Each structure stands twice: as structure tokens, then as C-alpha cells.
Amino acid sequence: MVEDITEEGVATSNGFIPAATKIWGAGVAVRKLGGWLDAETDRTGRIAVEPDLSLPGHPEVFVIGDAAKVAWKAGGDVPGIAPAAKQSGAYVGKRLARLAKGKRPSKAPFKYKHQGNLATIGRNAAVIDMGWP
16 A cells, blocks of 8 residues: 655555656545645545646646546536546656657647546446437
């Protein structure tokens, strides 16, 4: 279990792992993320990010998926669902790949493409809302 993340690495219940780069995959909830990143969170624990999904004031830190509060349309936020997490992960992955090659990342902001809502409602049943009238 992760107990702390510092500039030098990651403290776990099994010891310390030195690391210059940290990639955190936390599922649907990240306790203490605001404290680790010294950032304000909303009531659900998400951190408001810049259009490129970076932490305000820290362009070297990216927050994606359920941990990120990303402005979307009509004053709302990108929903905390798997497709949004996958899209934000792919976006940041491309940025990091360009940086690793010594290239400048694109200036294009992250744009979420909503593909509908799907919910499992039983063992063999689901509902889908594609947003069509």
C-alpha cells in the first residue's frame, strides 16, 4: 500500500522505492491526493487541472481519470467514467512520449469525446444512452 509520494520516490508499507518518475493508477478514488500534490480538491477529491491536464503551477505533473476535474461543456465537468479515463490517459501518454523524445508537446488542449452511457443492471442486462433524441 502506498503511504507517501515524495520527490525522491514512493513510500509503501513494504519499504521505499526510489523513483524520479511516478505514475499512479488508483481506480475510482484517490485519498489524500490533494495533500500529496499540495492542491485543492472538490468535494469528491478531484483536482482541477489545466486544459492540457497538468496540475496548475506544475506543468510536469499530470492528473487524469477519476482524479482530474476537467472542464467540459455547459459549465460541467468530464464524467468520471472509464472512457474518459482512457482518453485522458492516451492524451497524456502522447505528450509524455513527445517529451521523452525531446520534442515539444502539442498545444492542443484535451478534448473529451462522449460516446454515451452504459450501465450494467443485472447479471445479463444493461442499459445504454447514446444521447440520441
